[in-house]
Amino acid sequence: MEHLVPIGLNHYLTISAFLLGFGLFAVMTRKNAIVVLMGVELILNAANINFIAFSKYNGGMGGIMFSLFVIVIAAAEAAIALAIVINIFKIFKSVDVSSIDSMKE
Amino acid sequence: MFELPSGAEIQSIIASLKLSVEFFIPEIYLSLLFMLLIVVDLVAKGKKNNLLSITTLLGLAGTMYFIFRQQSMPAGELFFGMYVLDEFAIFFKYFFVLSGILAVIITMADEQFESEVKSMGEYYALVVAMVIGMIMMASSADMMMIFLSMELVSFSAFILTGYFKRNPRSSEAALKYLVYGGVSSGLMVYGFSLIYGLTAETNLINISSALSQHGYDPVVLILATLLVLAGFGYKIGAVPFHFWAPDVYEGAPTPVTAYLSVASKAAGFALLMRFFYIAVPHGGPVYEDIIGINWVSLLIIISVASMIYGNVVALWQKNVKRLLAYSSIAHAGYLLLGIIVMDAFGTQATLLYLLSYFLMNFGAFYVVILIANKTGSENLEDYRGLGKKMPLAGAALTVFLISLVGLPPTFGFIGKLMIFSALLTKGSLYLWLALIGIMTSVISLYYYMLIPLNMYLRESPSSEQKNMNPGLLPNIIMAALMFLTIYFGLFFQPLADFAKYGSTLFGLKH
Numbered sequence: 001m002e003h004l005v006p007i008g009l010n011h012y013l014t015i016s017a018f019l020l021g022f023g024l025f026a027v028m029t030r031k032n033a034i035v036v037l038m039g040v041e042l043i044l045n046a047a048n049i050n051f052i053a054f055s056k057y058n059g060g061m062g063g064i065m066f067s068l069f070v071i072v073i074a075a076a077e078a079a080i081a082l083a084i085v086i087n088i089f090k091i092f093k094s095v096d097v098s099s100i101d102s103m104k105e
Numbered sequence: 106m107f108e109l110p111s112g113a114e115i116q117s118i119i120a121s122l123k124l125s126v127e128f129f130i131p132e133i134y135l136s137l138l139f140m141l142l143i144v145v146d147l148v149a150k151g152k153k154n155n156l157l158s159i160t161t162l163l164g165l166a167g168t169m170y171f172i173f174r175q176q177s178m179p180a181g182e183l184f185f186g187m188y189v190l191d192e193f194a195i196f197f198k199y200f201f202v203l204s205g206i207l208a209v210i211i212t213m214a215d216e217q218f219e220s221e222v223k224s225m226g227e228y229y230a231l232v233v234a235m236v237i238g239m240i241m242m243a244s245s246a247d248m249m250m251i252f253l254s255m256e257l258v259s260f261s262a263f264i265l266t267g268y269f270k271r272n273p274r275s276s277e278a279a280l281k282y283l284v285y286g287g288v289s290s291g292l293m294v295y296g297f298s299l300i301y302g303l304t305a306e307t308n309l310i311n312i313s314s315a316l317s318q319h320g321y322d323p324v325v326l327i328l329a330t331l332l333v334l335a336g337f338g339y340k341i342g343a344v345p346f347h348f349w350a351p352d353v354y355e356g357a358p359t360p361v362t363a364y365l366s367v368a369s370k371a372a373g374f375a376l377l378m379r380f381f382y383i384a385v386p387h388g389g390p391v392y393e394d395i396i397g398i399n400w401v402s403l404l405i406i407i408s409v410a411s412m413i414y415g416n417v418v419a420l421w422q423k424n425v426k427r428l429l430a431y432s433s434i435a436h437a438g439y440l441l442l443g444i445i446v447m448d449a450f451g452t453q454a455t456l457l458y459l460l461s462y463f464l465m466n467f468g469a470f471y472v473v474i475l476i477a478n479k480t481g482s483e484n485l486e487d488y489r490g491l492g493k494k495m496p497l498a499g500a501a502l503t504v505f506l507i508s509l510v511g512l513p514p515t516f517g518f519i520g521k522l523m524i525f526s527a528l529l530t531k532g533s534l535y536l537w538l539a540l541i542g543i544m545t546s547v548i549s550l551y552y553y554m555l556i557p558l559n560m561y562l563r564e565s566p567s568s569e570q571k572n573m574n575p576g577l578l579p580n581i582i583m584a585a586l587m588f589l590t591i592y593f594g595l596f597f598q599p600l601a602d603f604a605k606y607g608s609t610l611f612g613l614k615h
Binding site (some may be wrong): 013015016020023024027031033037039040043044046047050051053054058060061062063066070071073076077080081084085087090091097100101102103 | 227248249252253256262263264266270271273274276277278279280283284289291292294296297298299302304305306351352355356360427
């Protein structure tokens, strides 16, 4: 196994960049509001990986604290988002974001 | 890797926290007011009376006293550099509390709440929560505090936008606001993580010194800046982060629209100024980097795009709320001009413009609400002939719109004058920006004046006689706002001094 490269900062940053890309892709292409919100969670978690990786290699606590707060905020956001989506489903009988478009220029 | 602090260190941390609390009293007071409002709602059992709104008004007015006491306190960092108290923050504290008060006043005038919702419930508590969040946004000195306070404002705003939960437009607006808000704050946090990676700091002042001492990779920094701008640009509603604005402004309850378009936008500008003036480097040799763009050129692009897009698309709007939404995008562009100047005069001009925008935009939305109470519509066509039926409302709306265009003798003129003269003090460098600003203002004259045109020169299709008088108290408030818009257009010196007072940021090196 000694021919494998040890895991370093770049590996973490690559994964987080991929997560950010997947998150943005989900937000832009998916129609279902729940999947769009999952994309938002991916973006936030990409930032979390960055913070923790930088914190590990910089030796500071700031990034770890920040990522804890991001997790808390993400949970609060999910609660509010689901409340709004449920309300949307009651009114429109659908959570398809492309069909919920009653206001036009 | 990390060691636990010793007993003596914990003692010193506690002592430092105790010291900071003395400078944090307005926020604590507002948090108590927030909880009090929830309890009052439980006691009042959701009955529709003025108990909640009056409590909110008195509570917010009481905050002014605590903010006034802060004026004599020395500027400095609190809570281990998380938070600052300076003149800039105090200016915005007054601004946000006053906008909270006006938001409550115009909510009381809106009759749509009677038909749409059973109780006012948490509405006023959320308005107060937004005031707390915005005050914290203006005072944050750490990326973590910036993120937390911004999310506090956003989450309260999502719920307020969808407050008419049986109304499809209001719910749709809430969903759109939520999705755009989530994405842009996610991008902002990603940008923060890159900055943290560059500097190993989260405090804005430390970031600035780390960047200047150790140098940085310009490509990474500009990428991080762009991502952070996505978050701030969403809050201020500037192109290309504006997509939520027209739908949210049209769908949300009108008082919430007014509140978002003034207060939430001002909070975004406060953050933008504090972050870019203090954290990210400007000037100096390191800054002229290989890729040739920096955050000032990014802001110039955004500002020009907002002024042109907002004013041009507003030309064919048929709904007055939507029209004002596009106009607010354009105003974000004008406000950015003052930030681009990047000196004390530019900051003063931006703050004065925010004050004028506060008066004229709240005034315009107040009249829109009073008209919608009587006609049940916000469409431009239903404004025909209203000038004769509602003379005071017609006159007041005309004054607010003239002020939004930026014509004398109104406060809006003084705001625009300050912004453009701040640009011109930099010589011919920004002359073209000022010219674009002036030309787009001329375009805006057309669509703003469509409203008085419909009100005064076109006849109403129905000739039925109906009582269109909005009542004594709304008339007085409307007349007061109209009077202030003209008064400050003529005697603007006190407010210009106040804006000058507010243009001092803690930790800013000129």
